[in-house]
Amino acid sequence: MKVKNICCIGAGYVGGPTMAVIAQKNPEIKVTIVDINEERINAWNDSDLSKLPIYEPGLAEIIKDTRGKNLFFSTEIDEAIDRSEMIFISVNTPTKTYGKGKGQAADLKYIELCARNIAKVATTDKIVVEKSTLPVRTAEAVKSILDNTGNGINFHILSNPEFLAEGTAIEDLLNPDRVLIGGESEEAIDSLAMVYNSWVPEDQILRTNIWSSELSKLTANAFLAQRVSSINAISELCEHTEANVDEVARAIGMDSRIGPKFLKASVGFGGSCFQKDILSLVYIARNYNLNEVADYWEQVIIMNDHQKRRFSDNLIKTLYNTVSGKKIALLGWAFKKDTNDTRESAAIYVADHLLNEQAQISVYDPKVPKQKVYADLNYLNTRSEKENETNVAVENSPYDAIDGAHAIAIMTEWDEFRNYDWEEIYNKMKKPAFVFDGRNILDKNKINKIGFKYYSIGQ
Numbered sequence: 001m002k003v004k005n006i007c008c009i010g011a012g013y014v015g016g017p018t019m020a021v022i023a024q025k026n027p028e029i030k031v032t033i034v035d036i037n038e039e040r041i042n043a044w045n046d047s048d049l050s051k052l053p054i055y056e057p058g059l060a061e062i063i064k065d066t067r068g069k070n071l072f073f074s075t076e077i078d079e080a081i082d083r084s085e086m087i088f089i090s091v092n093t094p095t096k097t098y099g100k101g102k103g104q105a106a107d108l109k110y111i112e113l114c115a116r117n118i119a120k121v122a123t124t125d126k127i128v129v130e131k132s133t134l135p136v137r138t139a140e141a142v143k144s145i146l147d148n149t150g151n152g153i154n155f156h157i158l159s160n161p162e163f164l165a166e167g168t169a170i171e172d173l174l175n176p177d178r179v180l181i182g183g184e185s186e187e188a189i190d191s192l193a194m195v196y197n198s199w200v201p202e203d204q205i206l207r208t209n210i211w212s213s214e215l216s217k218l219t220a221n222a223f224l225a226q227r228v229s230s231i232n233a234i235s236e237l238c239e240h241t242e243a244n245v246d247e248v249a250r251a252i253g254m255d256s257r258i259g260p261k262f263l264k265a266s267v268g269f270g271g272s273c274f275q276k277d278i279l280s281l282v283y284i285a286r287n288y289n290l291n292e293v294a295d296y297w298e299q300v301i302i303m304n305d306h307q308k309r310r311f312s313d314n315l316i317k318t319l320y321n322t323v324s325g326k327k328i329a330l331l332g333w334a335f336k337k338d339t340n341d342t343r344e345s346a347a348i349y350v351a352d353h354l355l356n357e358q359a360q361i362s363v364y365d366p367k368v369p370k371q372k373v374y375a376d377l378n379y380l381n382t383r384s385e386k387e388n389e390t391n392v393a394v395e396n397s398p399y400d401a402i403d404g405a406h407a408i409a410i411m412t413e414w415d416e417f418r419n420y421d422w423e424e425i426y427n428k429m430k431k432p433a434f435v436f437d438g439r440n441i442l443d444k445n446k447i448n449k450i451g452f453k454y455y456s457i458g459q
């Protein structure tokens with residue numbers, strides 16, 4: 001069946017960019033993205049494209065091209081569901097913060113609400129596509145809700161996990177390594193494959209059973225995060241042995257069996273996916289009593305927490321064991337470059353640790369607004385909102401952030417950080433002027449020559 005109307009529930013980092021690309025590549029399909037968050041929908045509809053709720057290189061251009069033609073953002077959820085033959089569920093699936101599985105299991109309440117909503121309003125047969133990342137066997141629950149609370153119509157469930165990375169979402173969507181579709185109904189799978197076929201070659205569209213598809217998403221993220229934790233583990237060993245982690249990464253990455261990607265040592269991985277999805281995997285394994293499997297993957301998170309902690313501990317130790325009353329400038333707040341997303345960013349935890357030691361924090365990030373920095377810190381509940389406000393300054397210019405600072409900590413690998421006038425920065429700082437490069441992006445020789453005391457990861 002050729003689909004004419006698509007509805008996507010969830011106008012977030014996945015729903016927005018993914019549907020924008022689907023709409024651009026399928027001008028004959030009407031794509032409606034719906035969300036309960038009215039403010040977010042209004043931002044997607046803002047005529048000023050700089051106000052879109054998500055920053056991704058290339059996204060604004062596609063929105064400009066498609067919005068109002070065959071791409072629509074709306075809060076009229078029921079109407080969009082009923083009109084569409086295919087409904088993507090792209091809502092958030094965060095780690096549970098309450099009850100059984102608190103701190104580990106994926107919270108599926110939003111998924112269930114979507115399934116119930118679809119069942120309630122649908123009057124014609126629907127293909128329901130799981131776009132959110134879900135624990136393996138979630139489709140069973142979704143199907144049961146749809147079949148038991150629906151209006152006696154047919155629902156086909158497909159799993160179509162999204163592999164885009166933030167900061168490169170549009171590029172990843174336009175040139176995916178593969179598109180994965182899991183399901184039982186060949187016809188439903190073909191309908192979804194046809195949507196992607198508009199730009200993705202058939203041999204890159206992988207068809208599997210639904211459980212393999214659900215589990216592949218968690219597995220992919222676990223493997224990627226595991227590589228970062230592996231190289232970060234080696235970075236600590238490098239610091240004790242005069243080996244250089246970037247050289248080690250290069251040397252092992254040239255082994256075609258290992259490959260060069262995802263071997264960049266850092267202050268620790270962040271983002272909304274890696275930690276959440278590994279925790280979910282660990283929880284699932286424990287549920288099946290597979291304790292060795294659970295322990296194995298849990299170690300990836302333990303290593304990552306260690307890496308974040310180690311970074312701030314090193315900073316404090318180097319600053320003569322106290323940062324109390326000292327100004328520390330954090331360059332970057334986003335969890336990686338080219339995004340305004342700060343979820344689970346290492347910067348949050350490093351700042352929190354330094355604030356516990358009574359540091360004065362100043363922050364500069366090219367894309368993260370001031371309120372977001374405070375919201376991230378307040379969410380931790382470590383201290384009062386007032387204290388965060390008093391001890392953290394968020395600046396619009398990097399030169400204001402570093403003015404009078406004892407140390408700079410580079411938290412995000414934004415390209416612009418490399419090109420700053422580091423001589424001027426040096427002159428504006430307290431001496432000795434320390435730089436802690438959590439991303440190994442600066443030229444060590446150049447920075448040392450200016451007079452900085454430079455510390456990087458694994459060197």
Ligand code: NAD
Pocket residue numbers: 009010011012013014015034035036037040077090091092093110113114131132133134162163164165166272273
């Ligand atoms: P997000 O929080 O940015 O967006 C989710 C949106 O869903 C929110 O705007 C929220 O208001 C909306 N929503 C929640 N419940 C709703 C309901 N009942 N009805 C209507 N709207 C509802 O999340 P995201 O980053 O886009 O992630 C979505 C899913 O995709 C998650 O499962 C995530 O694991 C997965 N994923 C994310 C990424 C990524 O890079 N962010 C990549 C791959 C997969």
Ligand code: UDX
Pocket residue numbers: 162163164165166167221224228261262263264265266267268269270271272273274335336
């Ligand atoms: C990840 C997956 O890459 C993507 O396929 C999935 O769909 C969602 O989760 P994302 O979290 O957006 O994407 O970004 P990613 O590029 O994977 O980076 C995650 C974190 O790891 C970032 O904090 C990044 O800085 C860090 N990282 C990544 C490293 O520290 N070193 C590396 O070599 C790679």
